[in-house]
Amino acid sequence: MKARWVLSTFNYHFSSFLQSSFVRNRCQSLRNLSVYTRNVGIAVNYVETSRLLSLCGRGGHLGVGSSLHACIIKHSEHFNLSNQINIRNVLVVWNSLIFMYSNCGELSYAVKVFDEMPIKDAISWNSMISGYLKVEEFEMGFGFFKKMHSSGNFRFDPATLTAILSACDKADLLSVIKLIHCLVLLNGYEREIPVANSLITSYFKCGCHISGRRVFDEVSQSNVITWTAVISGLAQRQFYEESFNIFLKMRSGSVEPNSLTYSSLLLACSGLRALKEGRQVHGLVLKSGFQSDLCIESALMDIYSKCNSMEDACRIFEAAEVLDEVSMTVILVGLAQNGFEEEAVQLFVKMVKSIEIDPNMVSAILGVFGIETSLALGQQIHSLVIKKNFEVNAFVSNGLINMYSKCGNLEESVKVFHQMVHRNSVSWNSMIVALARHGHGFEALKLYEKMQLEGVEPTDVTFLSLLHACSHIGSVEKGMEFLYSMTNVHGITPRVEHYACVVDLLGRAGCLNEAKRFIEGLHVDPGVLVWQALLGACSIHGDSIIGRYAADHLLLAAPESPAPYVLMANIYSSEGRWEERAKIIKKMKKMKVKKETGMSWIELEKKVHSFVVGDRIHPQSETIYHVLGELIALMSDEGYVPDERFLHYDLDQDCKEIC
Numbered sequence: 001m002k003a004r005w006v007l008s009t010f011n012y013h014f015s016s017f018l019q020s021s022f023v024r025n026r027c028q029s030l031r032n033l034s035v036y037t038r039n040v041g042i043a044v045n046y047v048e049t050s051r052l053l054s055l056c057g058r059g060g061h062l063g064v065g066s067s068l069h070a071c072i073i074k075h076s077e078h079f080n081l082s083n084q085i086n087i088r089n090v091l092v093v094w095n096s097l098i099f100m101y102s103n104c105g106e107l108s109y110a111v112k113v114f115d116e117m118p119i120k121d122a123i124s125w126n127s128m129i130s131g132y133l134k135v136e137e138f139e140m141g142f143g144f145f146k147k148m149h150s151s152g153n154f155r156f157d158p159a160t161l162t163a164i165l166s167a168c169d170k171a172d173l174l175s176v177i178k179l180i181h182c183l184v185l186l187n188g189y190e191r192e193i194p195v196a197n198s199l200i201t202s203y204f205k206c207g208c209h210i211s212g213r214r215v216f217d218e219v220s221q222s223n224v225i226t227w228t229a230v231i232s233g234l235a236q237r238q239f240y241e242e243s244f245n246i247f248l249k250m251r252s253g254s255v256e257p258n259s260l261t262y263s264s265l266l267l268a269c270s271g272l273r274a275l276k277e278g279r280q281v282h283g284l285v286l287k288s289g290f291q292s293d294l295c296i297e298s299a300l301m302d303i304y305s306k307c308n309s310m311e312d313a314c315r316i317f318e319a320a321e322v323l324d325e326v327s328m329t330v331i332l333v334g335l336a337q338n339g340f341e342e343e344a345v346q347l348f349v350k351m352v353k354s355i356e357i358d359p360n361m362v363s364a365i366l367g368v369f370g371i372e373t374s375l376a377l378g379q380q381i382h383s384l385v386i387k388k389n390f391e392v393n394a395f396v397s398n399g400l401i402n403m404y405s406k407c408g409n410l411e412e413s414v415k416v417f418h419q420m421v422h423r424n425s426v427s428w429n430s431m432i433v434a435l436a437r438h439g440h441g442f443e444a445l446k447l448y449e450k451m452q453l454e455g456v457e458p459t460d461v462t463f464l465s466l467l468h469a470c471s472h473i474g475s476v477e478k479g480m481e482f483l484y485s486m487t488n489v490h491g492i493t494p495r496v497e498h499y500a501c502v503v504d505l506l507g508r509a510g511c512l513n514e515a516k517r518f519i520e521g522l523h524v525d526p527g528v529l530v531w532q533a534l535l536g537a538c539s540i541h542g543d544s545i546i547g548r549y550a551a552d553h554l555l556l557a558a559p560e561s562p563a564p565y566v567l568m569a570n571i572y573s574s575e576g577r578w579e580e581r582a583k584i585i586k587k588m589k590k591m592k593v594k595k596e597t598g599m600s601w602i603e604l605e606k607k608v609h610s611f612v613v614g615d616r617i618h619p620q621s622e623t624i625y626h627v628l629g630e631l632i633a634l635m636s637d638e639g640y641v642p643d644e645r646f647l648h649y650d651l652d653q654d655c656k657e658i659c
Helices: 004-018 021-039 046-059 062-074 087-103 107-116 122-134 138-151 158-167 171-186 193-205 209-218 224-236 240-251 259-272 275-288 294-306 310-319 325-337 341-354 359-366 375-387 394-406 410-419 425-437 441-453 460-473 476-489 496-508 512-520 527-541 544-557 563-574 578-590 621-637 651-658
Strands: 599-604 607-612
Touching: 046 062, 046 087, 062 087, 087 107, 087 122, 107 122, 122 138, 122 158, 138 158, 158 171, 158 193, 171 193, 193 209, 193 224, 209 224, 224 240, 224 259, 240 259, 259 275, 259 294, 275 294, 294 310, 294 325, 310 325, 325 341, 325 359, 341 359, 359 375, 359 394, 375 394, 394 410, 394 425, 410 425, 425 441, 425 460, 441 460, 460 476, 460 496, 476 496, 496 512, 496 527, 512 527, 512 544, 527 544, 527 563, 544 563, 563 578
Parallel strands: none
Antiparallel strands: 599 607
């Protein structure tokens, strides 16, 4: 697919993004506020005052909100809580003041307003509790909850419980959720749907999906929020199939899904790489009229990108009336991960010129860099990162480590790593990978020791990099220790990639029989990677017996792969068994399997030059071959003799001769 046409629609999207109704509405609201503050003395409207204060709180307009507070103080005769005639209306205004200050982050002012109120209701207390919990001031938030409960004048209500539960979104707050759950049951609130929905959401966010499912199963009446909470919770916890099954159960009932339900379901489809099911959900979205929802559009682009259907992803991108930062990041990642690196770079350049770039976009574009990408471009992006002060973002710094490593500049990777203030497990993994990739195996192992001293928990990627490092330094014993530690100490189940690394480790060390026995002892299907690792090791050591065994299994796992033919041909060549080699090449031709062309890259003066074997296309090819001839002559004079075990013969030329 040619994705360049995507770029032609981008200017339209950027203009629509900058002139969205959201921006226009906010400006209009501010104009209304300024008019109101000038005319508040003419006619007091408690509902309008409360609404404007709430608007200031949601928008973070502290200055305008404070001006409204000043007007209220100035016209205190209308906003006096001692006035029994309008006490309910006045109380709503004072509660809105608390809400405004809390949402604007000025909790000290909110407390002053609260303390000055001679009369309070449950909403007043709930606003203070919610305000402190939102900014993770748990001690103060729970302190207000205790005061409310012990005062005897106020009884917490469902809104109080949902306010507390909404703040419990981390695993270390699971005990708080269980405590609130007990209060729910003791006070008979288990039938309150909002409370049940909050319990389900909080349990899933804290990683306790079993309790979340149990609450869901016990709910007597469920609405769309209830169903969506469990579908979303399961999908976010990577229980994709279970999430999909819950949706099917929902569809069989009377509750209609909303846009959040569909976006959560699309997340499950993305996790399963289920293109067929994703298309079916897309059909339901179109039928329900949610296709213009920003979250839905981003989720659709995400699933199509992950299922290698970039044409569909770009079609949704082109049809979108409004784009946000998430959708732009999703399409960038999709282009980068599906081989459209050049289009991704062009798109990013347009974004830099048109909108405000955020760290997620930079992190996405750093993912396109590889051995054939310009280091100069990566350095320009690094300059942008410094200019925007994005280096404090761990994801951006991790991307820089990988970018410099893949572009061959390990020194810069190390520098970025050491300059990071806050490192996560990805940061350590990226640096270990970088060291292993450049052949610094011992340094990679030392860095892992530092990682352990820092108390950072390793992941499956960490052990993949460590096994890779052990393979290149030939440390079989250390590698097997890591495999044992991975499963028995850290409880991480190895993937096929880990087993392939172990086979490569044993094979490079010449332990081919041990590698064969290791594969035979696996409780999972070895797959292509494992057999390819064994065959590659046999090619290095010229073992045609085990090599034939590995090649046969590799052909069964991947009949169209050229690797078994190429590697076996080279094994026979190294042993001087030309007749067997000829048979392999003939069979390869008969099966219409083509050898992948090997390529080399080098960057000079901000331009990447690529070469294949026998290349004569490059404009400076004559000069290049002349210099190579001189180098080979100098090497021969120094006594260099090529090791024929590693001499790969030109199979393409042999295939032409057989024909």
